[in-house]
Amino acid sequence: MNPESEKIVAERTVPSNNSAPSTAKRNRTIGIIAVIVIALIIIIAWSQGPQQSTVDITATLPAVAPVAAPAAIAEPTPPPSPAPAVEIVPPVVAIEPPQAPTEIVLAAPPPAVLQQSDSQVLLAVADFAPRLAQWLLPSDQLRKWVLTVDLMADGKLPSRYRPVDYPLSPFQVERQNALPIAPGQDSGKLATANYSRLQDIITVVLATEPAKLAQYYQQWLPLLEQAYRELGKRGSFDARFRRALDKTLAVQPLTKSPRLIQPSVLYQYADKSLEDADDIEKLLWRMGAGNGIKIQDFLRELRSHMDQQ
Numbered sequence: 316m317n318p319e320s321e322k323i324v325a326e327r328t329v330p331s332n333n334s335a336p337s338t339a340k341r342n343r344t345i346g347i348i349a350v351i352v353i354a355l356i357i358i359i360a361w362s363q364g365p366q367q368s369t370v371d372i373t374a375t376l377p378a379v380a381p382v383a384a385p386a387a388i389a390e391p392t393p394p395p396s397p398a399p400a401v402e403i404v405p406p407v408v409a410i411e412p413p414q415a416p417t418e419i420v421l422a423a424p425p426p427a428v429l430q431q432s433d434s435q436v437l438l439a440v441a442d443f444a445p446r447l448a449q450w451l452l453p454s455d456q457l458r459k460w461v462l463t464v465d466l467m468a469d470g471k472l473p474s475r476y477r478p479v480d481y482p483l484s485p486f487q488v489e490r491q492n493a494l495p496i497a498p499g500q501d502s503g504k505l506a507t508a509n510y511s512r513l514q515d516i517i518t519v520v521l522a523t524e525p526a527k528l529a530q531y532y533q534q535w536l537p538l539l540e541q542a543y544r545e546l547g548k549r550g551s552f553d554a555r556f557r558r559a560l561d562k563t564l565a566v567q568p569l570t571k572s573p574r575l576i577q578p579s580v581l582y583q584y585a586d587k588s589l590e591d592a593d594d595i596e597k598l599l600w601r602m603g604a605g606n607g608i609k610i611q612d613f614l615r616e617l618r619s620h621m622d623q624q
Contacts, residue, residue: 470593510603529620568604
């Protein structure tokens with residue numbers, strides 16, 4: 316569904332080999348410089364050494380025992396040639412292609428005709444939220460959900476044609492004393508015991524897989540759009556659904572239990588700014604800040620999955 320629905324890309328890090336070619340080049344340069352330096356040393360040594368005379372002086376000297384010829388000067392060993400540069404080829408690392416997200420198998424695909432959808436809706440609910448089926452009203456499920464979502468997009472809740480029949484325990488008020496209270500006077504504050512009135516259905520909703528719910532929404536969307544067009548509304552059901560999500564996600568939790576008044580049968584918030592809030596805000600307030608935040612987190616994840624469809 317719109318409130319939320321991601322692709323896993325396998326990534327491999329290819330080791331950087333930028334340093335290898337530069338190191339080989341540097342070593343080759345150092346080798347060439349070393350050969351040049353050694354050659355200069357040899358040349359300088361030969362040019363500054365004793366030189367042989369070309370004049371024959373044996374006639375002016377007395378005969379003497381022959382002098383052994385000087386030992387031959389060994390030719391200097393030429394420096395080794397620099398090793399040829401070795402080209403370093405970076406290893407080839409195979410990068411796996413992105414894998415498609417695991418497809419969730421849905422047990423109840425949408426029917427071809429809206430009029431015959433109720434039995435298939437029950438199968439779908441049994442797949443993604445089995446315990447929710449106990450509160451569903453059996454007839455015209457899709458039409459009722461579409462009407463509910465359309466109202467929620469404007470911050471309202473249906474008073475008739477509800478898709479769910481959920482029993483609520485009596486509303487509770489914390490009073491300072493048991494004295495009778497005149498209509499319109501401060502009647503006490505909202506009791507924290509009210510936060511558990513919706514706990515069972517909240518638990519069922521939070522146990523639902525957002526990814527599976529998003530896939531159901533995507534497959535059933537054409538049928539939902541058909542039910543929306545029957546209302547004679549403009550735009551699309553998907554747009555209204557996303558607006559209803561935004562409305563719910565924008566609700567700010569109350570920081571403390573508000574004071575109440577009872578002008579007639581029903582209680583109202585003593586603070587007019589709270590009383591003027593829409594039905595969606597009041598619904599989340601009455602389930603308590605903790606439950607409200609959990610529902611909002613669930614809807615964010617659902618919308619994330621929906622955006623990936």
